[in-house]
Amino acid sequence: MIGTAVVTIICLLAVFLALHRLMTMRTAGPYAHHLSASLLCFGLGKLARTPVVSDEWIDGWFHSWSGVWNVTDYSGMTLGAVGAIFLVHAVAGIFGRPFRKLLLVGSIGAVVVGMAVTFALSPVPHAPTAFMSQDFDMTGWFAIYWLIYLLCLGSSSATVAGLAGRAAAVFRPGVPRIAVASVSASGLFGSAYVAHKVVNLTVEYFNVWPWYSAHAPQISLATLACAILSGATGLLLMLGAAVGRRVGRYRLLRDRIQEWQDSHAHAPDVFLDEALIPSGSSWSLWRSTRDPVVAHRMLVELADSKA
Structure with missing residues (x-):
C-alpha cells in the first residue's frame, strides 16, 4: 500500500512537471518536447493502472454507461507504449542519433491502432479483472495484444539503455554523467519489467511455478517503480543543471x-x-x-x- 502511494505521488508530480514544460517551453527543441510528452504518457499511464482506483471505481463507472470493462488497463498500457516511443526518439535525438519524424508518427499510430483493435477483439472488454494476465488465457487476440505491448516496451527500453549507456561512458565524472547513467538504468529496469512479464506469462500459460505468479504484481510494481525513480532522478538532475544555468x-x-x-x-x-x-x-x-x-x-x- 505504501509503495503504491509513493508511486502515485511520483506519477502525479511527473504529470504536473510534464504539463508545465509543455506549456512553457514554446521555444525549446523537438527533443525537449518529446521528453516531456514521454514523461506525461508514463505518468498518466501508471495513474490509469492504480490499484483499486482504476479496477473498482473508474472501470465500474465506465462500464455502467459503455458496457466495456478494463478501459483503464488498456489506456495505461497504450500510454506506456506511446511514452516509450517518445522516450526513444528524445534520447536518440539528444545523443546525436535522431530518427525521422515520420517514423515517430508512424510508430505511435501503429501501436495505438494495433492495441485498440486487438483489445476490442479480445475477451478483455467483456469481463472485469484485477490482473488480466491471470484471468484470461494467453491465446488469440489477447496474446497479440500483449505481444505488441511488450515488443514496444522491450525494444524501446533496450534502445534507451544502450544509447544512454554509451553516452554515459564518454562523459567525465560528474552530475551530467550521473544523470545520463540514471536514464540508462531506467531503460535497464524497463527491460527487466518486460523480461518479468514474459516469464510471468509463460509461467501462467504452462501452469508452473505458482509462487512466481503469486508474487507477479509485486515484482511488476517494483520494477516499474525502479524504472520511474531512475528516470525521474536523471530528469531532475538535468533539470537542476538547467535551473543552475538560469x-x-x-x-x-x-x-x-x-x-x-x-x-x-x-x-x-x-x-x-x-x-x-x-x-x-x-x-x-x-x-x-x-x-x-x-x-x-x-x-x-x-x-x-x-x-
Missing part, C-alpha cells in the same frame, strides 16, 4: 541591468531594440533568463557602448 544568468542580469539601462540612455544607437531590455523587477529578469541570448546580448551591447 540562476547564473539571472544573477548576471540583476547585477548589471542598471548599467545596461544607463548605457542605453547615453548611447541608444549601440543597442538593437529597447523593448528587448527587461525592466529592473525580479520577475522580469527571471522571465528574461528563459532565453540565454538575452544575457549574452547584454554583455555584447555593454562592450560596444564602451568601445
